[in-house]
Amino acid sequence: DTAVSQTPKYLVTQMGNDKSIKCEQNLGHDTMYWYKQDSKKFLKIMFSYNNKELIINETVPNRFSPKSPDKAHLNLHINSLELGDSAVYFCASSSTSLTQYFGPGTRLTVL
């Protein structure tokens, strides 16, 4: 009965590769988010989708492309991975402007 789930939990890959992280929520929320938590534990928003439409895009490199096939899913595709992309990526969801519920995170390590 997981509310917000992400796959994979861990991802180790080489520089230059392309990878995807998937997120699903079963809460019936209409808004989903991607956050990045860097090595200093600072959490920053990357993207937000409302009803499958992009509403927040925070100066993230074009190599990052979110895709929302439906309201319950928000996937993150990353092209040409760089060392600096290593971080924990969190997916979250909410009903508009209310409590955000976070997934368990995906720890990405780029070698």
Add this chain to the structure above:
Amino acid sequence: KQEVTQIPAALSVPEGENLVLNCSFTDSAIYNLQWFRQDPGKGLTSLLLIQSSQREQTSGRLNASLDKSSGRSTLYIAASQPGDSATYLCAVLKAAGNKLTFGGGTRVLVKP
């Protein structure tokens, strides 16, 4: 641009002592403020949400206050327990939008 600061960055207390965690934000035009807990290697768990029109929220041993005009929120945890050891994050939601801006967190250690 909204900036959220949490002081101290780390805190160590003996079991039973009350915890006081501070959060300040630069732009008072917020919709709400949330306190989260993050355990090592885990996701975030929402603890309390205070709407901009509210002054405080309580849940069990937790009490969060909000002073929007001065840009401050305080999370009080009464009678701390070792299980309270975690990182506590505050985040503000910008008015009329969904952008949640986080502070750097306060890492709490409660010693038995």
